Amino acid sequence: MSGVRIAGLRKEYGSAVAVQDIDLDIAPGEFVALLGPSGCGKTTTLRCLAGLEVPTRGEISIGEKPVFSAEKSLFVPPEKRKIGMVFQSYALWPHMTVGANVGYPLKLAKVDKKTAAGQVQDLLQRVHLGDRTSQMAVALSGGQQQRVALARAMVNRPAVMLFDEPLSNLDAKLRLSMRAQIRELHDEFGTTSVYVTHDQEEAIALADRVVVMNAGLIEQLGTPTQLYTRPASAFVADFMGFQNVLPARVESVLPGELVVSLTGTPSLLRLHDDSGRWGPGDEIAIAFRSGHVRVRIGDSTSPGVLRGRVRRTSYLGSSQRVLVDVGGVAIRAQVDEGEFALFGPDDLAPGREVDLEISADTIVPLAAAGAPVAASTAPVGV
Amino acid sequence: MSDIETGGDVATTAKPRTARMPSTGPFTTARGLLPLIVISLFLFALPIVMLVVGAFRNAAPGAPAQWSFEAFVRTYTDPASYTTLGNSVILAGSSTAIGVVVALVLAFLVTRTTTPLRRLVTPAMVLVVALPPLFYAISWGMLGNPTIGLINTVWKQLSGSGDALFDVNSWAGLILVVSLKNAAFAYLLIIGPFRALDRSLEEAAQVAGAGRLRTILGIDLVMLAPAITGVTILTFVIGLEAFDVPLFLGTPAGIDVFSTQIYSLIASRSPADYGGASAISLLLVVVVIALVLLQWRILGRRRFTTVGGKSYRTEPWNIGPWRWVGAVFIGIYLLVAIVAPLFQLVLGSLQPYFGAGTVYSLANYQKLLTNHTTVTALQSTFFVGLVGGLVAMVLALTLVYAITHNETRLRRLLDMLTWLPYAVPGVVLSLGLAWTYVSLPGFRQLYGSVFLVALALVVAVTPIATRAIQPAVIQINRELEEASRVSGAKPGRMVLGIVLPLIMPSFLSGWFVVAIVMSGNLAIPILLSSSTSPTVPLLVYQLYGQGQTSQAAALFVIMLVGLLFGLAVVAVIGRILSRRFGRTRTNR
Ligand SMILES: Nc1ncnc2c1ncn2[C@@H]1O[C@H](COP(=O)(O)OP(=O)(O)OP(=O)(O)O)[C@@H](O)[C@H]1O
Ligand SMILES: [Mg+2]
Numbered sequence: 001m002s003g004v005r006i007a008g009l010r011k012e013y014g015s016a017v018a019v020q021d022i023d024l025d026i027a028p029g030e031f032v033a034l035l036g037p038s039g040c041g042k043t044t045t046l047r048c049l050a051g052l053e054v055p056t057r058g059e060i061s062i063g064e065k066p067v068f069s070a071e072k073s074l075f076v077p078p079e080k081r082k083i084g085m086v087f088q089s090y091a092l093w094p095h096m097t098v099g100a101n102v103g104y105p106l107k108l109a110k111v112d113k114k115t116a117a118g119q120v121q122d123l124l125q126r127v128h129l130g131d132r133t134s135q136m137a138v139a140l141s142g143g144q145q146q147r148v149a150l151a152r153a154m155v156n157r158p159a160v161m162l163f164d165e166p167l168s169n170l171d172a173k174l175r176l177s178m179r180a181q182i183r184e185l186h187d188e189f190g191t192t193s194v195y196v197t198h199d200q201e202e203a204i205a206l207a208d209r210v211v212v213m214n215a216g217l218i219e220q221l222g223t224p225t226q227l228y229t230r231p232a233s234a235f236v237a238d239f240m241g242f243q244n245v246l247p248a249r250v251e252s253v254l255p256g257e258l259v260v261s262l263t264g265t266p267s268l269l270r271l272h273d274d275s276g277r278w279g280p281g282d283e284i285a286i287a288f289r290s291g292h293v294r295v296r297i298g299d300s301t302s303p304g305v306l307r308g309r310v311r312r313t314s315y316l317g318s319s320q321r322v323l324v325d326v327g328g329v330a331i332r333a334q335v336d337e338g339e340f341a342l343f344g345p346d347d348l349a350p351g352r353e354v355d356l357e358i359s360a361d362t363i364v365p366l367a368a369a370g371a372p373v374a375a376s377t378a379p380v381g382v
Numbered sequence: 383m384s385d386i387e388t389g390g391d392v393a394t395t396a397k398p399r400t401a402r403m404p405s406t407g408p409f410t411t412a413r414g415l416l417p418l419i420v421i422s423l424f425l426f427a428l429p430i431v432m433l434v435v436g437a438f439r440n441a442a443p444g445a446p447a448q449w450s451f452e453a454f455v456r457t458y459t460d461p462a463s464y465t466t467l468g469n470s471v472i473l474a475g476s477s478t479a480i481g482v483v484v485a486l487v488l489a490f491l492v493t494r495t496t497t498p499l500r501r502l503v504t505p506a507m508v509l510v511v512a513l514p515p516l517f518y519a520i521s522w523g524m525l526g527n528p529t530i531g532l533i534n535t536v537w538k539q540l541s542g543s544g545d546a547l548f549d550v551n552s553w554a555g556l557i558l559v560v561s562l563k564n565a566a567f568a569y570l571l572i573i574g575p576f577r578a579l580d581r582s583l584e585e586a587a588q589v590a591g592a593g594r595l596r597t598i599l600g601i602d603l604v605m606l607a608p609a610i611t612g613v614t615i616l617t618f619v620i621g622l623e624a625f626d627v628p629l630f631l632g633t634p635a636g637i638d639v640f641s642t643q644i645y646s647l648i649a650s651r652s653p654a655d656y657g658g659a660s661a662i663s664l665l666l667v668v669v670v671i672a673l674v675l676l677q678w679r680i681l682g683r684r685r686f687t688t689v690g691g692k693s694y695r696t697e698p699w700n701i702g703p704w705r706w707v708g709a710v711f712i713g714i715y716l717l718v719a720i721v722a723p724l725f726q727l728v729l730g731s732l733q734p735y736f737g738a739g740t741v742y743s744l745a746n747y748q749k750l751l752t753n754h755t756t757v758t759a760l761q762s763t764f765f766v767g768l769v770g771g772l773v774a775m776v777l778a779l780t781l782v783y784a785i786t787h788n789e790t791r792l793r794r795l796l797d798m799l800t801w802l803p804y805a806v807p808g809v810v811l812s813l814g815l816a817w818t819y820v821s822l823p824g825f826r827q828l829y830g831s832v833f834l835v836a837l838a839l840v841v842a843v844t845p846i847a848t849r850a851i852q853p854a855v856i857q858i859n860r861e862l863e864e865a866s867r868v869s870g871a872k873p874g875r876m877v878l879g880i881v882l883p884l885i886m887p888s889f890l891s892g893w894f895v896v897a898i899v900m901s902g903n904l905a906i907p908i909l910l911s912s913s914t915s916p917t918v919p920l921l922v923y924q925l926y927g928q929g930q931t932s933q934a935a936a937l938f939v940i941m942l943v944g945l946l947f948g949l950a951v952v953a954v955i956g957r958i959l960s961r962r963f964g965r966t967r968t969n970r
Contacts, residue, residue, distance in 0.1 A: 013789075052406055052864050077406065078867040085868040091861035095883045104879075108870035152869070162868075 002063025002159040003028040003192055004049065009058035011044050018044040020216035022058075026209075031186055031193045033203035036213035037239070042196040045213075046162050049194060050085055051078035062160055079108075084153030084191075085162040088169065090145040092137035092152075098124070099133035102152045109156055123151040127181065143174040147181070154185060161186065163195040167202065179206060200240055204228060212236050234366050237287035243332040244290065247368060250282040258365060260286060265327030267306045271363035278365065285366040292362035293333035295322055296355040297347050306331070306356040313348050322348055324356060331356060408873050409784035415792045418784050422799040425841050429814030430667065430806060436817045437660035442653065443820035453657025463643075463662060470639040470666075473628065474621030476557045481564030481621075482614050487711065488569055489576045490598070495701050497708035502716065504573065510566035510719050512895070514902020516919050519630035520926060520938055521723035522559045524730050526550025526631075530737030532726045551635040559627050562719045564617045571616065575609040608680055615677040619670055623807035625905045630926065640666045641809045641905070648813070648909065660817070663810040671805045731936035738932075746936035756921060756937060762832040763901050763918040764944060770836035771897035775889060777840065778847035782855050783881070804845035808905025811842055816909055830912030838910050839900040846899060850892030854885040887959050894952045898945055 004026040011019040019041040026032050034042040047053040049060060051067065054075060060068040062083070067076040084105075092101050099120055106116040124130045127147035132140065137148055146166060153161060163182070167175045183206055186193050197203050203210045204224040212219045212227065212235075220232045231237035234245050247263040256274045261267065263283075271286065278284060296305075308326035320335045333356055335343070346352070408414050437454055441447030457463055491497045492504065525531050528546040537547040549555060579602060603610070625641040633642055640662065647659040701708070732742040750756045781800055785793045803811060815838045819825040828834040858881060866876045882889070904919040911920050918941045925934035 050864075050868055052867065054406055077872075078864070079870045079872055081868075083868060085865065087861040087865060089859055089861050091859065091865040093862060093866070093880055093884075104866070104871075105869040108875070149865075152865075156870075 002065075003030065004160060004194065005059070005061045006045075006049070007059045009045065009048060009060065010056045011041075011048055011053060012056045017216055019048070019055075022213075022216075022218055024211060024218070024221075026192055026194065028063075028192055029190050031183070031195065031206060031208045033195045033197055033207035033210045034213060035197060035200060035203040035210055035239070036219075037198060040213045041216040042198075042213055043164055046164055046194060046196050049160075050083055050162055051076060051081050081160075082158050083160045083162055084156075084158035086146070086149050086153045086164070086166040088165045090142075090149045090169075092145055092148055094136070094138045096137060097134050098129065098137050098140070098148050101137045101148055102155050105152065105156045111156075119155055120151075123155050124148075126185065127151050143170055143178065146170065146178060150178075150182065150185070154189065154191075157189060157191075159192060161191045161193045163193065165196055165198070168197075168199075175202070182206065212239060230364055231287065231366070234285050234287065234368075237364060237366060242287040242289055242364070244293070245285055245287045245366075246329060246331070248284055248286045248365075250278045250280055250284060252280055253278065257360065260284065260365070262286075262306075262326065262329050265306075265329055267326060269306070269358065269363065270360045271365060272361045273365050275365075283368045285368045287364045287366055288358055288362050290321065290332040290334040291336075292358060293331065294357040295324075295333050295335050295339075295343075295348075296357060297343065306358070308354060308356060310348055310350050310352050310354055312350060320348070322354070324354060326356070406867075407787060409787045410789065412788075412790040412792050415784055415788055415790065415796060418781060419792065419796055419799070422781070422796060426799045426802040426844070429811060429818045429841070430802065432817035432821065433660050433663055433667070433810065433814040436656060436813075437664055438657075440657060442656045443817045450657070453655070454661045457658050457661040463665075466638050466640055466643045466662070467665070469637055470622055472553075473556060473560060473624065473632075473639055474618050477560035477564050477621045477624075478568075478614060478618045480557070480561040481617055482568045482572075482610070484561070484565040484715065485568035485572055485613075486610070488565070488715070489573050491708045491712065492573070493576045494598075495699050495705060495708060497701070497705040497712065499709050499712045499716075503569070503712060506716055506720060507566040507569045510563060511570060512898055514898070514904075514919070515563065515624070515626040516902055516904050516922065517727070517938065517942070518559050518563060518723065519626040520922060520931075520934060521727040522550055522555070522627075523630045523926070524736065524931060524935065525722055525726040526555050527737075532722070532729070551631050553635075553637065556628060556632050556635075556637060558718075559631060560621060560624050562715075564621060565715070566719070567620060568613050568617050571613045572606070572609060575606055579605060611680050612677050615673050615680070619673050619677075622666065622670060622673075625807065625809055629904075629923070641807055644809050644813065645908065656813075656817075659813055663813055666810060667806055670807070674801075674805050727935050728939060730932055731939050733932050736931035736935075746933050747940065750933060750937055750940065755916075759916050759918050759921045759937075760940065760944070762835075762915060763941060766832065766836045766839060766917060767897035767901035767945075767948075770839050770900050771843075771893050773836070774840045774843050774847045774896050774900070775851065775893045778844060778851050778892070779855070779885075779889065781844075782848050782852050783877075786852075786855055800844055800848050803841050803843075808842060808903065809909065812838055812906045812909040815841065815906075830910070830915065832911075832915050832917070835907050835910050835917060836900075838906045839903055842903065842906055843896045843899050847892055847896050850895060851885065851888055854888035855881075858884055887956050890952050890956050890959070894949060897948065901941060901945060 004024070006022055006024040009019055009022040009024075010017070022041075022045060024032075034045060036042050044053060048055045048068070049062075055068060055070065057070045058068070059066065059070070062081060065076075066072075066074060067081055068074060093104070096104070099117075102123060103116050103120045106119060111119070121130060121133065124133060127150055129140075129144060129147055129151070132144070132148075137145065140148065146169075149166070166182070167178050170178060179202060182193075182195075185191075195203070195206060204227070207224060209222065210224055210227050211221050214235050220227060220236045222230075222232075227236065227240055231240050231242065237245050248260040248269070249263060250258055251261050251268060252259045256272060258271050258273045258278060260269050260271065262269065269286070306324075306326045308324040308331065311323045311325045311330065313320055313322050318337050320340070322333045322335060324331050324333055335348070348354070409418070436443065438449055438451065439447040440450040440452055488503050488507075492500045525533055526548055528534055528549040528551075531550070533548055534546045538544065541547075550559070623641065624639065625645070628637065628639045628642045629645065632639060633646075638646070644659045644663055644666075647662070648654040648656060729742075730736050731746055732744070733739075734741060734743065734745055778800075781796065785797050785800075788796075806814065815834075816829075819834055820829055825834070862880055862884070863876055866880045867873070871879060901917070902919060904923060907917045907920045908923065911917060916924070918937060922934045922938050925931075925937065
C-alpha cells in the first residue's frame, strides 16, 4: 500500500504556467478526484505524477519512495514508478489483441507466460470481457475498449492508479456502470487512485476526497459532502452547481447567524454561520441552490422571504425552473413536480408577483471573490 | 536511436551536484537533440560549407592549397558562365511552363470531367515520377536518335522521306523530355488541392450566372493560385537541377546547363578545375535556396493540401465531344512518357547493336550477366538501394521522431537541416561531399568506394525519406506511446514494440521509394565512384558514351526488373501488414 505526496509542484511550459503550486497528501488506499474547469492544470498534475512530464519545481513521492525532486535533480521515469494509468483516448495498441494489450505490462515485467495468461484472463473476466481475449483491441466498442484499458492498467497490481477523464468519451449510461466498476476494483485491490475529471457529479460519486483546482492552484480540498454543502469560495460554489452566487452585505451578526442584505435591494436574509469571520458592514457573497428556494404565491409576511416578479420559466419535466427578479437581482428558483399543484395555470407567468423562501441553513456565506466569478460566464437564463 | 537510454537510468545516476535536467524520453530536451544536430550538421551542412571553402582554394580536394580568389574571379568574369546560366533558365522555365500547363489540364480532366482514360492518369504519374531521370535520358536518347531512333525510322517508312523528323539532341528534345517528368511532378502536387477545392464556391458562381468555363477560370484558378505558384517554383527548381537528361541529350548538341557544366569542369578538364566547379555551384545553390524560401513564403509551408473546406462529390462535368479531345491528350502523354520510351528501351536492348534492323536476341543480357564488372555493379547498386535505403529510412525516422517529440527551439534547426540537401542539386551535393570526405582523415580512405557513394546517396535522399515517414509518425496518438511507458517499457522498448509496428507500412513504402531513387541516381556516383566500383547508372552512362547503346539499355532493363521484383516483395509484405493492422483506421 502506498500513498502519494506532492509538495510545491510547479510546471511551466515556456512562459505559460500550467500548474502553479500544488501541495497534496494522499493516504494509502484513498480515492482522490482532481476536479476543475478546462485548462486548470489537472492533466498536467496527473502527468507529473506519472512521470510523463518533468515538473519545473517541487517534490513527488509515491509510497515512501521519492520519484521526483527538483532540488536533488531526481527523476524516476514512468516505467519505474509502478503505476497504472487509464487514458482519455483509451490508448489501446491497435496492432495487438485484447489479451496482448492487457498482458503487455506483465510481459515487460518478465512474468512467466502461464501466470501472465492467468492474470490476464482473471482481469478480463472482472471487466466482463473474458471471451474477447483474442480479438483485435480496436474492434471493440468504446465502452469495451475502456474496460480493456482499465484491465491493462491494473493487471500488474500497481500501487497507484491514475485516471485522466477516462469516461468522457462514453455515453451517459455507460459512464454510470463504468464508474461503479472503477470504484469496485479500487476497493478490491486496495490501490490508491487519482482521478481527473471536470464533471462534479462524477467526482462526488467516486471519490473519498475531492480536490477542486483553478488556474493551477488548489481552490478547495475536502470530502464530497463538505464541497457539496459548504463550498469555500464563489468559484467552488459555482463549480459545485450552486445556481445562485450573489453579492451581499452583512447587516448584523447574531449568535450562530448572520443577517445580510442582497446588494442593490432592501431584502434581508438570515443564514447560519458560526465562523465569526464577518462583522457588520462586510461585503461578502452568498450562495444557494435553486432547489432550496421555495416559490410561494400571495403575501406571506414572514421574515427571510424575498418578494419578486417572475421573469421567465422553463419546464423540465420533473421540475420547473423559475427566474425571479428581486429588486433588479436575478434569482434562480425551482419548483418540483410535487409542488406543481400549488400553482394555477397563470401563477408563474412572466410579470406575476411571487415570494421566495430560503431556509437559513442552506445559504453559504463566502468571501466576495472579486468578480462574481464563473457564474457570469453563462448568460442570465433559467 | 543513438541516445535512447537517456531517460532510463537517471534515477540511479543523478546526484545532487551533477544536476542535470531530467527528461521523460530520449529527445525531449535540447541536450537529447544535440547528437542528432551534430550528425545533421556533418551530413547536411558541412558539404555546403566545404563547397564555399573549395571555391576559394586553388587546388583539388585533399591537395595542399592556398586561399585564392582566382577561381571565383575567373568564373564570374567568363561570359560562358552566363551562357550556362541563360541555358539553365531557358530549360527550367520552358519545361516548367509546359509541365505545369499539362499538369493542370490533366488534373482538371481527372477531377472534373468524364473523360475516358482519366483513371489511368494518377497511377501513370506515380510511375513517371518513380522512374529515374536516367531512364528518360537513355530511352529518349534512343527514341529520338535522328538516324536509327524509333520515331524517325517509323516516320521515314510512313512518309518515304529520307530526312529525320526529329532530333532529340537539341533544344526541342531537351525541353520535351524534361517537361515529361516535370508534368508528372507538378500533377502529383496539384491534384490534392484540386480535389480539396470547395465545390460550393463553384456552384455559387454558377448560380450567379457564370458559365462553366468562366467559373473554372475565374474561381478555381484564383483559389488555386497560391498552390499553383508554389508548384511552379518547385518544378522550376527541379528543372534547374536536372542533370541526367541534359548530360545525355544536351551535351552532344553543345547545350550546357549548370549541372553539366559543373561536371565537365571536373571530368573533361585536365587538371580538373575544382575551384571553378565550386564557384559556379555556389551561384546555383544561392538561386535554389532563394527560390525555396520564396516558395515557403508563398505556401506558408503548408504542404499544398490545405486549399479549401470540405470536399464533397458533385457530378463530373460532361464536356461532350471535348472529352474525346481530352482522351487523346491523355493518350499522347501516356505514349510519350511511358509506352514509347519503355518499348524503345526493351527493343533496343534486344538488338545486337542499336539500330541493327530486326534481329532480336538476348545476347546483350547474357553478356552482361556473365561479365564481372556488370555483375559487381548490379550487386553494389542493390546494396546501395537496399542497405543504403534502410539506413536512410532509419535516419529519417530518428530525425522525424526527434523533431516531433522535442519541445525546444532546437527542433526547428534540425528540421531546417534535413531540408538542406533538397536545395542542393545532385552534382553540387556530390562535389560538396567530395570536398568534405577527402578533407577528413577517416573518410579519405573510403573515397571512391561504394560505401561513400551509399553515404552520399543517404544524404541526398534524406528530404524524401523524412517526408515519406513524417505523416505516419505524426499520426500516432501520443497516448499510445505513453501507455507503453507507464506499462513499464523503457524508451527503446517502446519504439520497437509500439512505434515501429504502427508505422511499418509507411516505413516499407518509404524504403522502397528511397531504394529506387538511390539505385537510379547518376549525379552522385558520377563524381564519387571510382571506375573500379561503378554503380549501374554510372556504367549505363559509360556504355552509352562508348556507343554500346544496346548494352546500356539491357543493363538498365535488368536494374528495372530487379527493382520491380523488389516492389512486388514490398507490396506483398505491405498487404500482409495492412491486413493485420487494417483496423487501425477505425481507431479514433
Ligand atoms: N505541452 C504543453 N505546452 C504548452 N502548454 C501546455 C502544454 N500542456 C498543457 N499546457 C497548458 O497548461 C494548462 C493546463 O493544461 P492541462 O492539460 O493540465 O489542463 P486540464 O485541467 O487537464 O484541462 P482539460 O479539462 O481541458 O483537460 C493549459 O492552459 C494548457 O494550455
Ligand atoms: Mg486534461
